[in-house]
Amino acid sequence: MKIQFLGAAREVTGSKHLITLNNGKTILLDCGLFQGKGEETENLNRDLGFNPSAIDFLILSHAHIDHSGLLPYVVNKGFKGTVISTHATRELCAVMLADSGRIHENDTRMNNKKRAKHGLPPVEPLYTHQDADRCMNYFISIPYNKEFYVDEGIKLTYTDAGHILGSAVVNLQITENGKTTKFCFTGDIGRQHNKILRIPQVFPQAEILVTESTYGDRLHTDLETAEDDLKLVVLETCFKKKGKLIIPAFSVGRTQELLYALNRLIGDGRVPHVKVFVDSPLSVNATNIMKLHPECFNDEMLTFMKNDPDPFGFNGLDYVQTEEDSKRLNNIKEPCIIISASGMMEAGRVKHHLANSICNERNTILVVGYCEPSTLGARIRRGDKVVSIYGVEYAVKADVRVLESFSAHGDYNEMITFLKFQDPKQVKQMFLVHGEYETQIKYQEKLANEGFSNIAIPELRQTFEI
Ligand SMILES: [Zn+2]
Numbered sequence: 001m002k003i004q005f006l007g008a009a010r011e012v013t014g015s016k017h018l019i020t021l022n023n024g025k026t027i028l029l030d031c032g033l034f035q036g037k038g039e040e041t042e043n044l045n046r047d048l049g050f051n052p053s054a055i056d057f058l059i060l061s062h063a064h065i066d067h068s069g070l071l072p073y074v075v076n077k078g079f080k081g082t083v084i085s086t087h088a089t090r091e092l093c094a095v096m097l098a099d100s101g102r103i104h105e106n107d108t109r110m111n112n113k114k115r116a117k118h119g120l121p122p123v124e125p126l127y128t129h130q131d132a133d134r135c136m137n138y139f140i141s142i143p144y145n146k147e148f149y150v151d152e153g154i155k156l157t158y159t160d161a162g163h164i165l166g167s168a169v170v171n172l173q174i175t176e177n178g179k180t181t182k183f184c185f186t187g188d189i190g191r192q193h194n195k196i197l198r199i200p201q202v203f204p205q206a207e208i209l210v211t212e213s214t215y216g217d218r219l220h221t222d223l224e225t226a227e228d229d230l231k232l233v234v235l236e237t238c239f240k241k242k243g244k245l246i247i248p249a250f251s252v253g254r255t256q257e258l259l260y261a262l263n264r265l266i267g268d269g270r271v272p273h274v275k276v277f278v279d280s281p282l283s284v285n286a287t288n289i290m291k292l293h294p295e296c297f298n299d300e301m302l303t304f305m306k307n308d309p310d311p312f313g314f315n316g317l318d319y320v321q322t323e324e325d326s327k328r329l330n331n332i333k334e335p336c337i338i339i340s341a342s343g344m345m346e347a348g349r350v351k352h353h354l355a356n357s358i359c360n361e362r363n364t365i366l367v368v369g370y371c372e373p374s375t376l377g378a379r380i381r382r383g384d385k386v387v388s389i390y391g392v393e394y395a396v397k398a399d400v401r402v403l404e405s406f407s408a409h410g411d412y413n414e415m416i417t418f419l420k421f422q423d424p425k426q427v428k429q430m431f432l433v434h435g436e437y438e439t440q441i442k443y444q445e446k447l448a449n450e451g452f453s454n455i456a457i458p459e460l461r462q463t464f465e466i
Contacts, residue, residue, distance in 0.1 A: 001019060001020060001021045001022055001174065001176060001181070001465075001466060002019070002020050002463055002464060002465050002466060003017060003018065003019050003020075003208075003210075003431075003463070003464050003466055004017070004018045004020070004049075004050075004461065004462070004463040004464075005017055005431070005433065005458040005459070005460065005461065005462055005463075006018055006048070006049050006050060006460070006461060007030075007032055007034060007044075007460070008030075008032065008066070008212075008433045008434040009433060009458050009459055009460040009461075009462065010435075010436070010437040010440065010457065010458075010459060010460070011372075011435075011436065011437075012066065012214055012370070012372060012434050012435060012436065013032060013033065013034045013035040013036065013037075013066040013372060014032050014033065014034035014035075014044060014045075014066065014070075015029075015030040015031075015032035015061075015066055015067045015433070015434060016028060016029070016030055016031055016032055016070070017029040017030065017185065017210060017433070018050055018055075019174075019183075021153075021154075021174065021176060022176050022177070023153075023176070025056050025057075025151060025154070026054060026055050026056050026057070027055075027056065027057045027058075027059060027150075027154070027172075028050070028055050028057070028058045028059070029059055029061070029170060029185045029210070030059075030060060030061055030067045030068070030185075030187070031058055031060070031067075031068060031069075031070045031071045031074055032064075032065070032066040032067040032068060032069055032070060033045060033065050033066055033069030033070050033100070034066075035065070035066055035069075035344070035346065035372065036344055036346050036372040036374050036375040037372075037374055038374065042126070045070060045073065045126055046073075046126070048070075048074070048077070049461055051078075052074045052075070052077040052078045052079040053077075053078035053079065053080060055074070055079055055081050056081045056082070056151070057081055057082055057084060057150055057151065057154070058071070058074075058079070058081055058082070058083045058084070058138075059083075059084045059085075059150075059156065059170055059172075059185075060083065060084065060085040060089055060093070061161065061167065061168055061169070061170055061185060061186075061187025061188065062089055062161065062163060062164055062166060062167035062168065062187055062188060063085075063088075063089045063092035063093045063096055063164065063165075063166060063167075063252065064096075064164065064188070064250075064252070065096060065097075065100055067187065067188070068089075068093050068096070068097065069096075069097065069100050071083065071093070071097060071132075071135050072097055072100075072101060072127040072128075072131040072132045072134070072135045073126055073127045073131070074135075075131065075134065075135040075138060076127060076131055079138070080138075081138070082138060082140060083135075083138045083139045083140070084139075084140055084141075084142065084148070084150070084156065085139060085141050085142075085166070085168075086141060086142065086143065086144060086158055086166045086167075086168050087141045087142075087143060087166065087293075088165045088166025088289070088293050088296060089141070089166035089167070089168070090136075090139050090141040090166075091166075091289045091292075092164075092165065092166055092252060092286060092289055093136070093139070094133075094136050095282060095285040095286060095289065096251075096252065096282065096286070097132035097135065097136075098129045098132040098133060099129075099251075099281070099282040099285075100127075100132065101125075101127050101128045101129035101130070101131055101132040102129045103347055103348070104125040104126045104127060104128070105125050105128055105129065107125070107347070108123060108124065108125035111123065142156075142158065143158070144158050144159060144160050144168065144201075145157065145158070145159060146158075150172075153174060153175040153176060154172065154173075154174055154175075155172065155173040156170065156171065156172055157171045157204065158170065158171070159171060159201045159202070159203040159204075160197075160198055160200065160201040160296075161186065161187050161188065161189055161190055161200050161201075162189070162190030162191065162194055162197050162198055162199045162200040162201070163187065163188040163189060163190035163197075163200075163253075163408050163409070164188075164190075164197075164252055164253040164408060165197065165252070165253070165289070165290050165293055165296050166293070166296070167187060167188060167190065168187060169184060169185070169186050169187060169200075169201075169203045170184065170185040170186075170187065171183075171184050171203055171204050171206070172184070172185075181207055181208060181466070182204065182205060182206050182207045182208070183206060183207070183208045183210075183466075184203060184204070184206035184208070184209050184210070184211075185210045185211075186203075186209070186210065186211040186212055186418075186419075187212065188212050188214070188408070188409060188434065189211070189212055189409065189410045189414070189415050189418055190408060190409070190410060191220075191407070191408070191409075191410050191414055192410060192413075192414040192417055192418075194298065195226070195257060195260060195261070195300070195301070196256065196257060196260060196297060196298065196301050196311075197296055197297065197298060197301075198296065198297070198298045199298070200410070200418045202421045203421060203422075205422055205423060205426055206422060206426075206427055207426065207427060207428045207429070208427075208428065208429050208430075208431075208466050209419075209422070209427050209429070209430045209431070210430075210431045210433055211415070211419065211430065211431070211432060211433070212409070212415075212432075212433060212434035212435065213415075213432045213433065213434060213435030213439060213440045213443045214370060214409045214434055214435050214439075215370075215407070215409050215410065215411045215412060215415070215439075216412050216415070216432070216435050216439045216440055216442060216443025216444075216446070217412065217438075217439045217442040217443060218404075218411050218412065218439075219411045219412065219413060220404045220405060220407055220411045220414075221404055221405045225405055226257075226261060226403065226405035226406055227261045227264060227265060229403050229405055230258070230261050230262070230265065230403065230406075231265050231270055231271055233245065233364060233366055233401055233403070234262075234265070234271050234274065234337065235271065236364070237335070237362075237363065237364040237399070238274050238335035238336070238337065239272065239274075239335070241361075241362045241363075241364075242334075242335050242362060243335060243357075243360065243361075243362030243363040243364065243398075244332075244335065244336055244337075244338060244357050244362075244363045244364075245335075245336070245337045245338070245363070245364050245366060246338050246340070246350070246353050246354060246357050246363065246364070246365050246366070246398075247337065247338070247339045247340070247366045247368060248340060248341070248342065248343050248344075248345045248350040248354070248365070248367065248368075248377060249339050249340070249341065249343050249368055249369065250341060250342065250343040250369060250408075251280045251282040251283040251286050251341045251342075252282070252283075252286040253408050254343060254368055254369055254406060254408065255278060255280070255283045255286070255287070255339055255341070256286070256287055256290050256312050257406055257408075258339055258368070258406070259276075259278070259287070259311075259312040259313075259314075259317070259339070260301075260311050260312060262276055262314070262317075262337070263308070263311060263312065263313070263314040264304075266314055266315075266316065267308070267314060273315070273316055274316065274335060274336065274337060275316055275318070275332075275334070275335075275336040275337070276314075276316055276317045276318070276336070276337045276339070277317075277318050277319075277320050277329060277336060277337070277338045277339070277340075278317070278318070278319050278320065278339050278340075279320040279326050279329060279338055279339070279340040279349050279350075279353070280320075280339075280340055280341040280348065280349060281321055282341060283319070283339070283341065284319045284321065287312050290312065291310070291312065323349075326349050326352070327352070329353065330352070330353075330356045338353050340353055343368070343369040343370075343371070343377065344369075344370075344371045344372055344375040344376070344377040344378070345371070345375060345376040345377035345380065346375045346376055346377070351376075351389055351390065352390075354376075354380075354389055354394075355389045355390065355392070355394060357398055358380075358387070358389075358394050358395075358396055358397070358398050359394055359395055359396075359397050359398070360397060360398060361397045361398060361399070362398075363398040363399070364398055364399040364400070364401055365380055365398050365399070365400050365401070366401050366402075366403060367380065367381045367400065367401065367402045367403070368402075368403050368406040368407075369406065369407060369408070370407065370409065373436070376388075376389065380396065380400055381400065381402055383396075383400065384396060412443060412446055415443075416446065416447070416450055419447070419450075419452070420450065424450060424451035424452045424453070425451065427452060427453075427454075428454060429454045429456070429464075429466060430447070430452055430453075430454060430455045430456070431455075431456050431457075431458055431464070432444060432455060432456070432457045432458075433458065437457065440457045441457070444457060
């Protein structure tokens with residue numbers, strides 16, 4: 001069999017890896033959207049590099065859009081196979097892909113207005129929210145830790161990756177010509193300490209290992225300090241400077257972690273009462289789905305829920321649904337916290353909150369996650385003094401703070417701790433995906449020091465015989 005890397009190759013978005021068996025059957029691991037590369041993004045997403053109608057099985061590691069977001073497009077282009085995911089991933093995909101469809105529709109509408117002014121013909125969105133609804137018909141979902149017969153000679157077991165709700169390591173046993181190959185795709189790897197989810201689980205020994213490398217050259221500050229770090233930023237912004245705290249955050253995972261932390265801080269009086277707005281319709285849906293999956297929670301969380309059955313809700317928290325209500329937040333004069341998507345600040349309602357707040361030194365922008373280098377988030381994070389939002393230049397006068405402790409990706413120590421569940425000598429070939437190239441080179445060296453060998457860093461569309 002062979003494997004071709006069709007995304008997340010020397011970068012962090014567009015996760016897609018195609019396995020072709022000797023008998024011609026095909027398995028696509030993940031179906032992620034390329035994000036944050038301006039004009040180039042559209043071309044990368046439309047030019048798949050494979051024939052969707054020839055894909056038999058599409059196995060998802062988790063619901064993040066850079067791992068699942070191209071599914072509706074692939075279905076539109078003729079995919080007729082089976083999409084396999086965990087139960088929670090399927091539920092999250094139902095709301096996240098529809099949300100992504102609406103974003104594409106809105107972006108295309110805006111783009112077409114501009115094109116019309118230049119006498120250019122309108123373009124079609126990559127996909128719509130109806131396309132996203134339709135692609136859900138191709139899903140089947142399975143639990144963790146239960147061997148699933150995919151097809152003759154193909155068995156799948158999901159183990160918990162501890163990254164977001166429903167995230168999984170894809171463990172495959174593929175038998176060809178009487179020989180079984182143990183193949184593993186880690187997807188994104190969670191932290192060794194997580195306030196809500198279980199930590200990444202031991203997974204079956206692999207011979208071929210495809211693994212992420214986002215933070216392959218970095219160490220996070222301890223997660224234990226996350227709440228205290230957040231407390232200091234809230235106290236300084238909302239009580240000392242009496243300003244607004246804008247937190248751009250992914251709707252799934254990071255937003256719930258922030259809410260849980262704020263619930264605890266306000267609940268036990270470490271932070272005085274303050275208005276908190278979650279301004280992202282997707283966050284509301286994702287939070288509701290999360291509440292339905294206590295089976296994914298760790299013991300600490302389950303203990304907490306004995307006293308507070310709603311860990312993501314508290315007095316003073318408002319979910320903002322409509323666009324009108326979202327815009328109304330611009331008129332609020334008193335200190336408040338606004339959590340809004342997207343985390344990389346490239347799309348979504350957070351952009352108008354940034355435009356409204358970034359020029360005032362009383363306010364703070366709190367960056368809590370990874371930002372792809374070409375995004376607005378990365379520009380704000382690295383301290384640019386002037387940034388462009390909706391084509392208008394804004395002077396950055398608000399404080400910009402970064403809290404790594406909320407990351408959903410393990411740092412290199414955490415990833416290595418997880419990978420050392422394996423006997424490195426039995427891993428015959430390793431592939432690093434989902435990371436910036438310079439980071440991957442450093443991580444490759446660290447893994448070699450841990451006894452792993454044959455570690456490749458594939459280029460986009462590179463194929464390997466395995
Ligand atoms: Zn992810």
